Amino acid sequence: MTADDELDPVIHAPARLRVVVTLATLRDADNLSFTRLQELLGLTPGNLITHLRKLEDAGYVTTVKSGRGVNARTSVSLSQQGRKALDAYTAVLRQLLDSASANGTTPH
Amino acid sequence: MLEDQHMSVQEAAEVVQDARARASRELVISTPLVYLAWGLVWLLGYGAMWLSVRGQHPYTGPSGPAVAAVLVLAALAITAVLVIASKAAAGIGGRSARNRRILVLTWATGYLALLIAAPAISSSVSTRTLAFLSFAGPVLLAGLVYILASALGRYRSAFVLGAWLVIVGASCAWQAPAAILGICALAGGGAFLLMAAIESRLRAHDR
Numbered sequence: 635m636t637a638d639d640e641l642d643p644v645i646h647a648p649a650r651l652r653v654v655v656t657l658a659t660l661r662d663a664d665n666l667s668f669t670r671l672q673e674l675l676g677l678t679p680g681n682l683i684t685h686l687r688k689l690e691d692a693g694y695v696t697t698v699k700s701g702r703g704v705n706a707r708t709s710v711s712l713s714q715q716g717r718k719a720l721d722a723y724t725a726v727l728r729q730l731l732d733s734a735s736a737n738g739t740t741p742h
Numbered sequence: 743m744l745e746d747q748h749m750s751v752q753e754a755a756e757v758v759q760d761a762r763a764r765a766s767r768e769l770v771i772s773t774p775l776v777y778l779a780w781g782l783v784w785l786l787g788y789g790a791m792w793l794s795v796r797g798q799h800p801y802t803g804p805s806g807p808a809v810a811a812v813l814v815l816a817a818l819a820i821t822a823v824l825v826i827a828s829k830a831a832a833g834i835g836g837r838s839a840r841n842r843r844i845l846v847l848t849w850a851t852g853y854l855a856l857l858i859a860a861p862a863i864s865s866s867v868s869t870r871t872l873a874f875l876s877f878a879g880p881v882l883l884a885g886l887v888y889i890l891a892s893a894l895g896r897y898r899s900a901f902v903l904g905a906w907l908v909i910v911g912a913s914c915a916w917q918a919p920a921a922i923l924g925i926c927a928l929a930g931g932g933a934f935l936l937m938a939a940i941e942s943r944l945r946a947h948d949r
Contacts, residue, residue: 656769659762664839666835674764724758727751
């Protein structure tokens with residue numbers, strides 16, 4: 635079995651992993667504006683939208699649009715399901731790294 | 743970056759570590775810096791007033807230059823704290839933003855009340871009572887605001903600092919005006935500086 639089989643494929647992509655980890659830094663019931671998230675991750679708006687859509691389809695993030703015109707704002711937050719998925723992902727990641735170091739191999 | 747670029751376990755661990763470190767650095771208010779700013783202002787501000795009244799017999803109050811220095815230092819600290827907090831909090835909405843507004847309003851309302859009350863009662867109370875309200879009042883208020891901050895879940899060290907400041911402020915009730923200033927400078931400003939050092943170590947340990 636490879637790492638790709640064991641790790642959640644929705645999270646196991648560099649950009650989406652960074653999105654989820656960044657949002658997990660926020661406290662429960664907090665959200666982050668799309669613009670600030672984009673600025674932190676250095677992604678193009680189109681690229682970020684694509685990744686957010688995948689995460690939203692999996693129920694890991696929630697996006698809320700509010701305001702109109704110049705006051706329009708899109709807020710992104712990690713759902714409880716997303717937080718649990720990240721915890722599970724990092725636990726598997728640690729296990730894989732531990733077992734690889736115990737066997738003296740490089741984890742794939 | 744490619745949308746579904748393959749990533750090894752090692753690379754994934756590095757992405758998690760980097761993203762977590764960057765988000766903590768960018769999105770979390772640096773409490774050591776905030777504590778450091780307040781600590782320096784209290785130590786230097788109360789300290790300057792203390793030095794200006796130490797030889798007074800009878801006590802007539804802090805000198806004009808000492809009060810001016812306090813006002814300049816306070817303005818610098820408020821600006822520094824606002825810049826640090828607004829930079830980290832930009833784009834963050836939800837419960838934290840609401841709690842932050844409550845804390846700022848509580849602090850501002852409390853200080854405004856002290857600024858209005860102290861001159862209003864100055865002619866009808868003793869010098870010692872006025873010194874307690876003017877100098878220890880802000881320490882008591884700061885203590886209560888930090889306890890409120892801990893209740894709102896903002897900082898882990900806030901309750902300890904808040905409780906200590908309340909004790910320091912209350913203990914000034916038994917002191918002469920000059921001693922009140924000395925206690926506020928050393929036990930108040932010193933506590934902020936100590937918490938800045940402790941928080942800084944805890945943050946480095948968490949990384």
